[in-house]
Amino acid sequence: MGPALRTICLVALLCAPLAASRAGIDADAATPSSGLELIVVEAEGCIYCELFRRDLLPAYEASKQAQGLPVRFVDINDIKADHLELDTEVEMVPTFVVVKSRHEVGRIAGYVAPDTFFHSIDYLLASVP
Numbered sequence: 545m546g547p548a549l550r551t552i553c554l555v556a557l558l559c560a561p562l563a564a565s566r567a568g569i570d571a572d573a574a575t576p577s578s579g580l581e582l583i584v585v586e587a588e589g590c591i592y593c594e595l596f597r598r599d600l601l602p603a604y605e606a607s608k609q610a611q612g613l614p615v616r617f618v619d620i621n622d623i624k625a626d627h628l629e630l631d632t633e634v635e636m637v638p639t640f641v642v643v644k645s646r647h648e649v650g651r652i653a654g655y656v657a658p659d660t661f662f663h664s665i666d667y668l669l670a671s672v673p
Contacts, residue, residue: 579645579646580614580672581614582610582640582641582665583615583617583618584638584639584640585634585638585640585641586618586619586637587619587620587637592637592638592654593638601615604661604662604665609662609666609669620634620637627646628641628643628646629643629646631648635653636653638654639651639654640652640661640664642672644672649672649673650667650668650671652664652665
């Protein structure tokens, strides 16, 4: 592929509209009895949020971690409305926040490789009071 065609493809890819955030779908989900949740903070048009949903979410939902730590999506613009008590502001998306009864236990900031994600989730679950 020539450099001009490669450039055109890159520009087309960067200009293509991305799928809208679907975080609002989960906004009214009930909190599990354990009070533990994995909150995924995402934003409309975030390519890494879409990569998480496509590449990691199916594996996570089938994992043993998901049984005790169900996932819920929150749009970055709706964090305050969700009444989460976070230690610091979310500065990048996606950010994965483990919460217990709406209080932050820990977080993973940004999209990470699958192995790193699952190891980090295990570490955060081990630190739950």
